[in-house]
């Protein structure tokens with residue numbers, strides 16, 4: 001605790017508690033009002049601080065860092081519009097259940113609404129997007145004040161980590177002068193050792209995580225159901241835990257079910273048994289005949305529902321019981337066909353069900369044969385194209401990624417092409433994205449934050465408009481020493497809109513003006529602005545070498561539909 005004055009004492013007690021709870025990363029943006037908290041976080045040895053000027057970029061950086069580390073990350077900014085710039089990332093963190101602790105400095109009540117400057121209404125700024133809002137208040141550094149700041153830090157950490165659903169929290173701090181650490185004799189009047197020092201190594205209040213151990217009833221009832229099913233499928237959507245790989249692969253083998261695995265489920269790629277993994281479901285389920293033949297009688301879903309439209313409609317149309325494993329207390333069920341949402345640990349469920357099933361069943365031949373045929377057809381089709389294509393890029397990236405790599409993929413076509421075309425592979429790669437709110441904003445910043453927090457060499461895969469949206473995010477590269485490569489899929493505008501009915505329904509000039517929006521973004525000049533090495537790839541053959549050399553790879557690709 002720093003007793004220089006009341007602000008330093010309260011702020012340092014707060015930062016101390018966050019560190020004792022387990023906070024390891026904070027992202028700060030410059031400003032005067034936030035100085036006491038900035039200094040306190042900066043001087044807290046266990047907390048690594050990144051400083052990013054643009055608060056919008058800072059919040060996405062924190063979002064990526066929290067996703068990649070699986071732990072809460074704090075954000076701090078000054079008063080005024082600074083905090084409003086956190087809003088897009090807060091929305092994403094809400095929808096994707098990512099733990100963020102947003103700390104906004106504010107003017108004290110007597111300076112609000114009177115034209116004192118840099119003051120907006122920050123109370124409940126993010127409305128229902130946060131798990132918890134607290135107007136922390138302005139306090140003396142007495143026993144009550146210090147205990148309140150310590151306790152608020154513990155509660156914020158627990159609420160962000162998940163009570164039970166992880167997500168963003170917002171604490172607003174009205175701060176009075178002096179904002180600089182100017183010594184004030186006798187400012188700290190607290191006498192209680194607990195208020196002054198807390199509990200040493202331990203937080204003031206340690207909060208245990210929710211116990212999501214599955215009940216015996218759940219294990220036995222569902223195992224019976226699986227045993228009776230003849231054409232069951234496992235669907236694996238976005239989830240972050242690599243520990244799910246082995247037990248789920250084992251369950252698939254024992255139950256004789258395919259795993260329709262989105263890359264962000266972490267099941268499509270990795271060193272686990274991938275013999276039951278199906279990657280081409282998005283393409284296969286476009287075929288009416290296959291849709292009918294493959295109709296399931298049971299669906300076990302782990303993680304969020306994958307993006308694939310054919311998969312979503314197939315699941316909606318099937319009369320099968322759908323059992324969704326969602327330990328994060330979300331309601332990610334747009335098909336509205338789920339028979340049950342299970343709030344229990346996915347690895348325990350998969351292992352527990354597998355243990356209750358009898359002999360290994362034969363493999364799901366229908367699915368595995370179709371997968372092999374589809375992959376062969378994709379490879380044969382792509383072999384005829386010398387020029388880079390979006391599907392071809394996914395194959396080339398799949399081959400280039402190495403153990404330990406992290407891939408952060410943009411919404412719009414990159415994530416869809418990845419889902420449709422990325423082959424299964426042995427490399428232990430982590431796939432992340434911002435698919436909670438599906439924004440194309442903040443992707444560059446998120447990827448750099450993920451690289452920084454994980455220390456994993458990172459490939460950011462973005463469209464050209466995605467890059468334009470977060471150009472300022474390139475400045476965050478100075479915050480990390482982890483290698484980052486940014487692959488810009490340059491089709492000059494929003495390629496995704498070419499797949500919509502608007503493409504046919506609008507005259508070409510209106511379509512281009514309103515949706516296509518070609519902006520001639522020069523990835524090379526953007527890279528130059530931040531002194532980043534870059535190269536343009538006119539052939540996918542150069543991709544591995546380009547990735548190895550580091551940041552900034554632009555890939556020109558014709559806009560429009562990929563080869564079918």
Ligand SMILES: Cc1ncc(C[n+]2csc(CCOP(=O)(O)OP(=O)(O)O)c2C)c(N)n1
Nearest residue numbers: 412413439440463464465466493494495496
């Ligand atoms: C913040 C935000 N604004 C607008 C959109 C709507 N939108 C979806 S995709 C897209 C175009 C993306 O273009 P680009 O990044 O070049 O990717 P491409 O579709 O060409 O692969 C837009 C504007 C969005 N999802 N998020």
Ligand SMILES: [Mg+2]
Nearest residue numbers: 463464493495
């Ligand atoms: Mg584009």
